[in-house]
Amino acid sequence: MAERSTGYVFGFATAVCLGCAVLVAGSAVTLKDQQEANVKVDKQSKVLIVAGIVDEDEPRDPAAIQDLYKSRIQLQVIKLADGTVDESVDASTFDQAKAARDPAMSHRPPENSAKVLSVPEHALIYNVMKDGKLDKVVLPIEGMGLWKMMYGYLALESDYNTVAGITFYQHGETPGLGAEVENPVWKARWKGRRIFDDAGVVQFRVIKGSAGPASTDPFRTDGLSGATLTSNGVTNSIHFWMGENGFGKYLEKVRKQKGAS
Ligand SMILES: Cc1cc2nc3c(=O)[nH]c(=O)nc-3n(C[C@H](O)[C@H](O)[C@H](O)COP(=O)(O)O)c2cc1C
Numbered sequence: 325m326a327e328r329s330t331g332y333v334f335g336f337a338t339a340v341c342l343g344c345a346v347l348v349a350g351s352a353v354t355l356k357d358q359q360e361a362n363v364k365v366d367k368q369s370k371v372l373i374v375a376g377i378v379d380e381d382e383p384r385d386p387a388a389i390q391d392l393y394k395s396r397i398q399l400q401v402i403k404l405a406d407g408t409v410d411e412s413v414d415a416s417t418f419d420q421a422k423a424a425r426d427p428a429m430s431h432r433p434p435e436n437s438a439k440v441l442s443v444p445e446h447a448l449i450y451n452v453m454k455d456g457k458l459d460k461v462v463l464p465i466e467g468m469g470l471w472k473m474m475y476g477y478l479a480l481e482s483d484y485n486t487v488a489g490i491t492f493y494q495h496g497e498t499p500g501l502g503a504e505v506e507n508p509v510w511k512a513r514w515k516g517r518r519i520f521d522d523a524g525v526v527q528f529r530v531i532k533g534s535a536g537p538a539s540t541d542p543f544r545t546d547g548l549s550g551a552t553l554t555s556n557g558v559t560n561s562i563h564f565w566m567g568e569n570g571f572g573k574y575l576e577k578v579r580k581q582k583g584a585s
Pocket residue numbers: 470471497498499501502503532548549550551552553554555
């Protein structure tokens with residue numbers, strides 16, 4: 325076999341590398357829109373799942389998710405500082421996670437046990453509609469688990485107090501321990517529990533051990549076995565986001581409006 329010169333070998337290797345780089349970069353660029361669309365549909369499906377509209381195990385195609393989302397979810401942007409709805413912000417394009425990372429659109433909250441370091445000035449409310457009326461409301465929450473920040477959604481019934489569902493869609497907890505925040509049986513036990521007592525104070529918490537049924541033990545739910553630190557992280561997240569530095573002012577306002585009507 326004829327021997328190739330060193331120049332030829334280097335030239336050939338460089339050409340192969342360049343070709344591969346162009347292919348990888350090209351596919352990253354062409355697939356970017358599709359990836360962003362997939363992330364969007366995934367978030368929409370999480371909102372529909374926590375609202376109890378879509379079953380977690382039920383496979384649905386992206387078009388069906390988008391249709392359901394469009395017909396059942398009405399987005400609103402609120403100002404967390406005073407709990408008012410801000411119609412000057414376009415809810416369909418508002419990116420809360422991006423806003424929380426932008427110092428011009430967020431602030432540092434007081435030190436808190438959920439370890440939330442940045443709170444956006446504006447936040448998204450997902451109003452879940454049924455037959456033209458408010459059925460539930462879904463609120464984004466986040467807080468520190470044992471290892472990393474946990475991101476999820478809490479769904480409340482239209483009384484803005486009773487839990488309709490919980491889900492954590494991103495976390496770094498240990499499989500079999502803290503990652504049991506994803507366990508459907510554990511999540512189902514939240515249903516019907518209450519966040520606020522009659523004075524409007526956040527009372528709900530994840531305890532160590534077992535809680536009674538929601539009817540007699542409304543402010544507590546079962547802890548995750550062998551994962552008390554994650555359970556505490558979940559409690560801290562709820563207390564932060566339902567409290568005055570999170571959605572507290574908005575929730576107080578809408579509960580009062582509901583009570584008055
Ligand atoms: C490798 C490893 C991973 C762990 N992961 C978690 C976890 O994800 N969440 C958690 O709360 N505890 C985790 N733990 C256990 C905690 O250190 C702690 O023991 C536990 O939260 C106490 O809960 P318990 O009182 O219910 O036993 C882990 C422990 C080890 C050794």
